[in-house]
Amino acid sequence: MKEIPEHLSRMPDNTAVKQQKLPAHEVRFSAKFVLCIFFGTGAFCLCVGVILILSAKRAKKIEINYTTICANCAELRENPFNFNRECRCSIPFYLPEILEGNVHMYYKLYGFYQNLYRYIKSRSNTQLVGENIKDVKDCTPFTVSRDGTPIAPCGAIANSMFNDTIMLSYKLNSSVQVRVPMLKKGLTWWTDKYVKFQNPSLNDLPSKFAGSTKPPNWPKPVYELDKNNPDNNGFLNDDFIVWMRTAAFPTFKKLYRRLYRIHYFAQGLPAGNYTFHISYNFPVTRFGGEKSVVLSIPTWCGGGGFFLGVAYTVTGALTWMASFALMAFHLAWEKKKVTPKE
Numbered sequence: 001m002k003e004i005p006e007h008l009s010r011m012p013d014n015t016a017v018k019q020q021k022l023p024a025h026e027v028r029f030s031a032k033f034v035l036c037i038f039f040g041t042g043a044f045c046l047c048v049g050v051i052l053i054l055s056a057k058r059a060k061k062i063e064i065n066y067t068t069i070c071a072n073c074a075e076l077r078e079n080p081f082n083f084n085r086e087c088r089c090s091i092p093f094y095l096p097e098i099l100e101g102n103v104h105m106y107y108k109l110y111g112f113y114q115n116l117y118r119y120i121k122s123r124s125n126t127q128l129v130g131e132n133i134k135d136v137k138d139c140t141p142f143t144v145s146r147d148g149t150p151i152a153p154c155g156a157i158a159n160s161m162f163n164d165t166i167m168l169s170y171k172l173n174s175s176v177q178v179r180v181p182m183l184k185k186g187l188t189w190w191t192d193k194y195v196k197f198q199n200p201s202l203n204d205l206p207s208k209f210a211g212s213t214k215p216p217n218w219p220k221p222v223y224e225l226d227k228n229n230p231d232n233n234g235f236l237n238d239d240f241i242v243w244m245r246t247a248a249f250p251t252f253k254k255l256y257r258r259l260y261r262i263h264y265f266a267q268g269l270p271a272g273n274y275t276f277h278i279s280y281n282f283p284v285t286r287f288g289g290e291k292s293v294v295l296s297i298p299t300w301c302g303g304g305g306f307f308l309g310v311a312y313t314v315t316g317a318l319t320w321m322a323s324f325a326l327m328a329f330h331l332a333w334e335k336k337k338v339t340p341k342e
């Protein structure tokens with residue numbers, strides 16, 4: 001038999017990798033160790049959950065649900081033909097004790113499904129980073145206007161942007177009311193404002209948006225959202241960016257304004273009589289939704305909702321249940337192993 005030349009041989013090389021002779025280490029945990037990890041994780045989750053729930057409970061907040069209070073406006077907005085008519089609504093309320101700290105104002109929507117697949121997809125990211133204003137192919141059904149002009153910002157999310165305006169005033173004494181100073185910038189995630197959203201150019205926005213048109217539901221084009229603040233205008237408008245970050249649940253709140261802490265408001269919102277002045281534009285009753293305005297102070301664990309706390313507690317409880325089940329198995333197994341020897 002002829003010998004096969006070495007370079008034609010199909011035999012694997014005689015190396016440690018190919019011959020699978022590398023030193024191996026098999027990790028073997030003892031039952032005790034695994035049980036400890038399970039119980040430890042469960043205890044950790046339970047503790048964090050309880051702390052989160054307690055701090056969410058302690059957080060002071062005010063929520064005023066204004067769909068019913070502003071019932072005339074809600075009714076007016078049911079009919080799309082009334083959209084040109086302005087509807088204002090004032091809601092007085094009494095704050096029994098100071099709301100101390102960085103007060104944030106949110107709007108909260110109930111029953112608004114910002115998480116529908118086709119809704120979430122209906123946006124153009126190349127447009128929103130200012131690369132190509134006319135790229136509207138992902139935006140169905142809001143891509144072009146009736147005469148074929150591309151819409152900017154296109155898509156269902158942008159078109160349905162929340163557009164109530166909410167102003168807060170404080171009654172200083174029996175004769176004087178002052179407007180509570182609020183900041184409309186610094187509401188977004190850093191990555192949104194500096195990475196995901198950019199204007200086509202830093203200056204002369206109207207000409208950069210030439211050849212595009214406003215979304216059908218908007219009263220004015222995107223480059224007029226905040227004409228006096230170039231860093232809050234166009235796609236860089238904080239209210240717009242906040243709306244474009246879609247919420248995962250049908251009930252959600254979004255940051256609307258932050259308290260500017262000067263004068264009477266240096267410590268926060270002093271106790272006293274306040275009024276919300278709302279320009280009611282955004283229809284919600286047509287889809288059975290509701291709106292409210294929330295004043296609260298964000299804590300280290302977020303805006304003071306119960307969701308995270310409950311999630312941790314449930315996870316912790318489930319882990320403990322699993323641990324007990326494992327322990328029961330383990331004990332039964334040990335017993336079985338021992339019995340035959342007797």
Ligand SMILES: *[C@@H]1O[C@H](CO)[C@@H](O)[C@H](O)[C@H]1NC(C)=O
Pocket residue numbers: 065068110290
């Ligand atoms: C809003 O207020 C009305 C009347 O007080 C109430 O019926 C409704 O359940 C409230 N909605 C929410 C979401 O709290």
Ligand SMILES: *[C@@H]1O[C@H](CO)[C@@H](O)[C@H](O)[C@H]1NC(C)=O
Pocket residue numbers: 083159160161162163217218219281282283
């Ligand atoms: C407000 O938003 C609604 C829903 O998107 C729209 O129908 C309405 O025309 C808007 N009104 C104003 C004044 O922006």
Ligand SMILES: *[C@@H]1O[C@H](CO)[C@@H](O)[C@H](O)[C@H]1NC(C)=O
Pocket residue numbers: 172173174175176
């Ligand atoms: C109300 O407060 C303003 C501003 O501090 C003050 O000028 C005015 O005199 C006060 N009026 C009354 C009736 O106290």
Ligand SMILES: *[C@@H]1O[C@H](CO)[C@@H](O)[C@H](O)[C@H]1NC(C)=O
Pocket residue numbers: 094171271272273
């Ligand atoms: C707030 O308003 C109520 C009712 O108008 C009044 O009785 C009360 O004195 C006011 N409180 C303050 C601090 O102005």
